Amino acid sequence: MSANNPIPGIDAGDDNRGASVIVIGGGVTGLSTAFWLAEAGVDVLVLERGIVGWEASGRNGGGCSHHHSPLFAEEQRLWPMMDEFLGYPTEFRPNRIRIALSPEQFTLYGRAVANARKQGFRADDLDAQAVRELVPLAGDNVHAGHYYHFGGHANPHRTVQAYAWALRDRGGRLRQHVTVIGFRRQGDRVTAVRTDKGDFGCDHLVIAAGPQTGRLAAMLEVDIPMRAARAEMIVTEPLPLMPLGGIDGNGLYGRQTLRGNLAYGGGPHEWVETEAQPGGPRPSTPLAGSIARRLAELLPKAAHARVIRSWAGIIENTPDGRPVIDRPALWQNLTVATLSGVGFGLSPASGRALMQLVTQGRCNFADLSSLRLGRFDRLEPDWDALQGWLPAAMATA
């Protein structure tokens, strides 16, 4: 809507005040960061090119069990409290059962369990009968499983909007449909964000813009190596609720939503060109059939359930697939963040860590050294070709 056709009650286009901290990117990472900043009393403004959570933040499996991450413990501590913190339902539900249909899958999933146990989290081994008792839709093909007394799942759409509303409730601001076109700088400080709606001054800048993070950081001579890929999920019609919705395995990630739908993904991804401006098509492909096959194997008693949609998301990945959460040395007042395709579940913790990086220069609850940008200092310049991450030739728009 243009300024000459305003929405009643909203002053469109005249809120060009800057902020103490500007966050670029209205996905879960940026919104969580802004929420924690506002909670800490910081004057914060989020700039989003489209609508909040429109990209990978709203297109994921909703999982909250990231045993490999230095933010794991904080992720586990925060999720059970997030509904109360935010004041809006995220649909978080704790715990997860991972089902192995073969000894090989059980071994593979066991390594993740070992990592969690090492950090003090409990996971039980389940035999096939125990899995069937806990998972009504499972079948005779179960080999074994694990019960995680941690992790769980939440609703990505509702969580994104909960962050946005909670941010506003604390006096933070959110501007949607604002496109960043550049920056103003003074010495080693970023002083303003230039956008199609005017310039917004800032004392500190956070870039948390998913696949666009690399391009935006490059405007400030900060190199964050990343490549984008497309991944897909399918959704069935609602089924009666299982006692635990956090059920996955057999090469799939996903969950039964609180409404009863089965939402699952997995399988091959496709490397794509990073869009100059996001908003292109997000096509899903016949891989939906391969996901459906594995879901019918995982939960045979749901084989009659009808697939009612599929969707695809574009995900950025760093060369090792791990997040970058850092303050680049080139700038006094810049913080950058990419969660490298695994951002939703970690968002309560990543946002709090980023808030601390901004306000204190360091994180006091997690060792973020494995997420330093500097780990790529010796990276081969053609790392993407070496890893086979170059997109095939694609039709153009």
Add this chain to the structure above:
Amino acid sequence: MTTDPRSVAGKRLEIAERTQILVVGAGPAGIAAARHAHQGGAQVMLVDEHPVPFETMGESVPQIWGGRMGGAVRNRNAMTEWMLEARPDLVELFDLGIDIRLGTACWGLFANQPNLGWMPGLVAGLVDEEQGSHLVGFDQAVVATGRRDMGLAFPGWDLPGVLGAGAALMLARLYDALDSRRAVMLGSTPEALLAALELMDAGVTIAAVVEQAAAPAAPEDLVARIRAAGVEIVTGEAPRGVTSDADGVTGLVLRNRTIACDSVLLGVGAVPMIDLLHAAGARCAFDNGRGGFVPLLGAGGETSLPGIRAAGDCAGIWAAKSADPALAEAEGRLAAGAALAALGLASASAGDAPQPGPAADLGEYRKAWVRASVVEAVADMPVCQCEEVTAREILDVSPPRYLNAPPLPNLTRSLTEILGEGPPDPDQIKRLTRAGMGPCQGRRCREQIQALLALQDDLSLGVVPLAGHRSPVRPISLAAAATPEDPAIAAAWDSWFGMPRQWVPFWDVEEHYTVAALATEKEHVSE
């Protein structure tokens, strides 16, 4: 060159069959296209989802059947026979030797485009009861998926007996299984009145035509034909509810009177069935002269996806075209001719596609109906029947009922507050309220939600963006959806990206990451 073993690179889609020209939909446009393509020397496959499985019909797919399909629709062989009797020109195509697949739904079309590059040419996903889901490769497609009826909520509209006007016509003519004797038509568009006349031919009594506006929407000659047939046209009225018994509707309650009937026919809008094209990535735009959102078409009916063409009602609906199938047939022939030319089997055709004339403001008409029936309703009823979401819940962006959330007084949680400076987006509303997220895939509520959002902010209808369509555009069971698969996909399957270092625990991460260092193997860990 290195390839990422867990990516689609080097993976194959299992294409079960190939054809030169795929025609989707065996209505007038599809039949004309298939015949023309066959006569031009192309290998043609014509698919049509009818007869639709009974269980699928129960979900209002692909039409709002409203429970008024007679028991005969359970007998698929009988239904196929009726279809052939109803469409003698289809029998003619069988006799010509064209490969015709009835009872076969096309649930997806796939074409390389930005963000998708691994399709081996153009691919269609088909499903039928015998083979389940399978893929067909094609060089050119003519999509002629037709139309469906705009849903319109009023108290009781979820009862058996409330069905689409076009759906009723399809049950009567194609299936000979319309379980209705006496119906009231809501809406007086040309399409509604033409349907009323045809239903009368089929033996249905039209008790009345109800129009919320002060005068009928259709041209005078059509209105005169309805009146000449003895049908009352009630203007300035809107449904307030229904009377009903165990079999569904027994009467339609208006503001000032009740009309006895066994069916209420939704005739307020005939909507181009663009789901397949939109889900495939074809660009669509609102076109007042063509019945709403339609694919943007170039010469030969080509969509923005090269080689994929549209013809018939899914390319646009207007009064003259609704009255005379010759226009849809002409579109079908033109699209087929262009497909033949693209294959080198014919020279480029010279014909021009039929064009709509000036049209009344469709957006205002549909918004007026939604205001009169949905907004001014005296009782709460679902607009989205699958997810049971009312108009008030949509406009308040209320959390879905399964959350049992206490009402939130917070003013920031309002429709206007979440929009920013963009127009209200039905996809965002869908994510938050679940309106449009159910098994009918939004067929019953999509246009109403668009109108509600437009009414709320006093926007013209076409300003509200088109909500997304996603494949599969027909609901398919998990068991049936499992397509045959390249063994290489199974061999490399990983729940996520399968990167060698992504799930290494943080205490075990090397100080520097290089591709060369990956030569040091670490155990593969799952996400």
